[in-house]
Amino acid sequence: MELGERTVAIVGLGYVGLPIALLFAGQGFTVLGLDADRKKISSLQIGRSYLPDIADQQIASAISSGRFSPCMDYERLGEASAIIICVPTPLSAGQLPDLSYLENAAIETGKALSIGQLVVLESSTYPGTTTEVLVPILERESGLTVGKDFHVGYSPERIDPGNKQFAVRDIPKVVSGVTSDCLRRTESIYCEVFQSVVRVSSPEVAEMTKLLENTYRLVNISFINEMAILCDGLGIDLWEAIEAAKTKSFGYSAFYPGPGVGGHCIPVDPQYLQWRAGEFGLKSGFIELSERVNQSMIDYLADRVEGVSESNCSTRTALIYGAAYKKDVDDIRESPSIALMERLQDRGFIVSYHDPLVREVWVNGKRMRSVALTEERLSQSDCVIIMTDHTGIPIDRIVSHARGILDTRNVTAGYSERHIDRVGSGNFGNYRKNPHR
Ligand SMILES: NC(=O)c1ccc[n+]([C@@H]2O[C@H](COP(=O)([O-])OP(=O)(O)OC[C@H]3O[C@@H](n4cnc5c(N)ncnc54)[C@H](O)[C@@H]3O)[C@@H](O)[C@H]2O)c1
Structure with a gap:
């Protein structure tokens, strides 16, 4: 790593951004945490967590060590060598991708951008967002050129809130860059905190990786829910059948019935993919x-x-x-x-x-x-x-x-x-x- 590269800024301190901020702080980085929600920043500043997975103590000790500074001041982005964006990417009322949070974060980041900085997007989104939405905003707001003056990468966040089995840093981190230099910079920063880093050839592949994972989950959860309805009609215990099917160690991955999917990922990400496919005159029958x-x-x-x-x-x-x-x-x-x-x-x-x-x-x-x-x-x-x-x-x-x-x-x-x-x-x-x- 180059000199002075141990300060990162995390934009968006929610279910994804806050654990990432603490992970970097825990690995010796100085972390600036930015969020648009005043209540969250105030809570963090007094050492209080708002996420069940994160204890107050973790926040308090990160702040008292001087390694974590939550704030609302975008101008301070200039202090960081890398800026990681973790803002929401929900659906609009019409079930279309709503990139307004991402666009706003990009505008603020672009205004503060300086030569040599790296910007990485972690929010889940459709293939093409990094190069077609993020980069143009950053270039427009900063007057700088990607790949020459600053770098941009995309690295999907694969965190699973509530899951105590896998620590964030143990989940392999998929990384990509807009240019080969961008990829090198992105890979180098995540190598510092993650156990394993997986390079892919373009931001589109990395964006698709996340949508692939979550569409796979949507399809399989929906499938097993349909099987549950079917088995209830047939008088067969599907749960027992799943346990038996699981004994085959190849060709079968267990999914379990439930009330349906929820959260910010599984119901949303496949819609992003469907929307993007629609732009090309395509449609996924499985998603539908x-x-x-x-x-x-x-x-x-x-x-x-x-x-x-x-x-x-x-x-x-x-x-x-x-x-x-x-x-x-x-x-x-x-x-x-x-x-x-x-x-x-x-x-x-x-x-x-x-x-x-x-x-x-x-x-x-x-x-x-x-x-x-x-x-x-x-x-x-x-x-x-x-x-x-x-x-x-x-x-x-x-x-x-x-x-x-x-x-x-x-x-x-x-x-x-x-x-x-x-x-x-x-x-x-x-x-x-x-x-x-
Ligand atoms: N929650 C998950 O399990 C999960 C897992 C993997 C990936 N993701 C993806 O990560 C992204 C973030 O999800 P999340 O669950 O952390 O969302 P979240 O709503 O919990 O957190 C996002 C944070 O960003 C802040 N924010 C919004 N606009 C901002 C701006 N312009 N500047 C600064 N802060 C801003 C919000 O106030 C909020 O605190 C989404 O794209 C989501 O799909 C989520």
Whole structure:
């Protein structure tokens, strides 16, 4: 590494940017953390984390060591040799790529850009974004030329929030550059912090790598959800079949049924790819079908909640366990739990939810707060729906006190009580109300 190259700036300190900032700080870099959200910066400045995966202590010690400075001042980007952009890339209301966060971050970065700096985009996006969107903005705002005055790379972030099995630095880092010098610079900085770095020939290949991974997940999750619906109709336990299929160590990768996909990646990234394909007059049939299957899960689950809750009362109540889209995260973006809450309300249910990590949500335009999971509440709800399998879910308590349960995550496997309706278990027809309630 060249002299003075041990200061990096991270733009966007969310689920991706904050862990990356701490990773660089932990490896001896001086890290400037920029975020447009004043609350996040204030929280970090007093040593408070806003992510379940990151403890306050980690933030406090990174700040007190002098290695991490959270701020909102883009002019300070000039202090860094490398600027890493980790801003959101969501869908617009019309389900099209919304690059506005990326464009704004690029404008601010471009204004502060100086000769010799490296800019790396980590946000997930469609192939072509780095060269067709990011680079032109940086050149326009700075008056500098890529490959000559400054460098640009793309390196998809492959972090999996909530996953304690893989540390960020152990996930191989795919790197690319707009020119061969850009690639060399990008590779050299990530080599400093990641165990393994994988070079690819262009930003388009690196962008596609991320979309490939997440489209593969969307297709397979949707496929296994369809298999669960099928097996429930056939009276076959899909979970048992998956365990048996897994014994073959080649040609099969296990995916598990659930309530559908959520988060900022799996429901979004394939749409970016589909949109880009459309620009070339192409279309992915797999993505289209998977989206359809995925979306149909909510009605399928709502139907099953109706089955579990068959009650003569005019008011039926549903208690949802888990608002987050997956275990051990507080992320509710595109969460199937929220979609199910809305659908159940539309069908006349009185809905409440409990999530130890999510204090409040907006459902059908109204704010709802997480309720305590008391025995009384469990026993008074017509149906308790397990949507998220957070570590520590009090499953014994739920099984003992609920009148009826719909389990979308297989956390009641091993319980033989017939008031449990477990998606994919083939036991749909055997469901009976809890005789003790
Ligand atoms: N969350 C994941 O599991 C995950 C995993 C891999 C990749 N990604 C990708 O990483 C990117 C970021 O995702 P995320 O989950 O971290 O999003 P996030 O919403 O948690 O964090 C993004 C942060 O960027 C900030 N921001 C927005 N515009 C800004 C600007 N102009 N300047 C400075 N800060 C700005 C926001 O305030 C926010 O704190 C997305 O492209 C996403 O697809 C996410």
